[in-house]
Amino acid sequence: MTTINTILYILHVLSVVVILVLLLQQWNKEPRKLNPGILHAGLTALITGLAMVGMFATVHPDEDLNHTKIGVKLLILIAILFISYRNVKKPVLAKNTWQALIGLTVLNILIASLW
Numbered sequence: 001m002t003t004i005n006t007i008l009y010i011l012h013v014l015s016v017v018v019i020l021v022l023l024l025q026q027w028n029k030e031p032r033k034l035n036p037g038i039l040h041a042g043l044t045a046l047i048t049g050l051a052m053v054g055m056f057a058t059v060h061p062d063e064d065l066n067h068t069k070i071g072v073k074l075l076i077l078i079a080i081l082f083i084s085y086r087n088v089k090k091p092v093l094a095k096n097t098w099q100a101l102i103g104l105t106v107l108n109i110l111i112a113s114l115w
Contacts (some may be wrong), residue, residue, distance in 0.1 A: 005052060005059045012048040015041040016112075019080065020105045023098065032093040038101075039088060042081045049073070069115050076108045 018041040049070075056065050075090040083101055087093055 001055060001058050005055055008048045008052050008055075012045055012052065015025070015044040015048065016109060019045070020102070020109070022103065023102050026093065026098060031091070032095070032098050033091065034084060035092045036088055038084045039081065042077060042084060046074075046077055046081070066115070069111065073108055073111055076104050076111070080104050080108070095102045103110065 022035045022038050022041065025035070053065065055069055056063075080101060083097060083104075087097055091104050
């Protein structure tokens with residue numbers, strides 16, 4: 001189970017990094033367009049995160065799960081997915097939407113690493 005949890009953790013971290021990289025690739029582009037890979041990476045992060053939470057009691061039997069942290073990260077990821085889904089078919093991604101997606105992704109990374 002520990003191996004599966006480690007694989008899920010690596011996939012989760014990579015998918016969040018992919019979201020950030022795909023957003024930062026639009027830095028100098030004009031007009032900006034939302035890459036559909038952001039939705040795929042976000043869904044991968046969601047599924048792997050939920051799987052890790054489900055396996056937490058088995059992998060770490062003597063530790064308590066911080067449900068508040070998980071809930072905040074889940075809400076941020078849902079917001080990223082919602083904003084992305086609403087803008088994926090639009091020909092132009094507004095600058096404030098792009099900045100909001102980057103901000104939410106960085107916030108999610110900071111919560112994961114500092115909380």
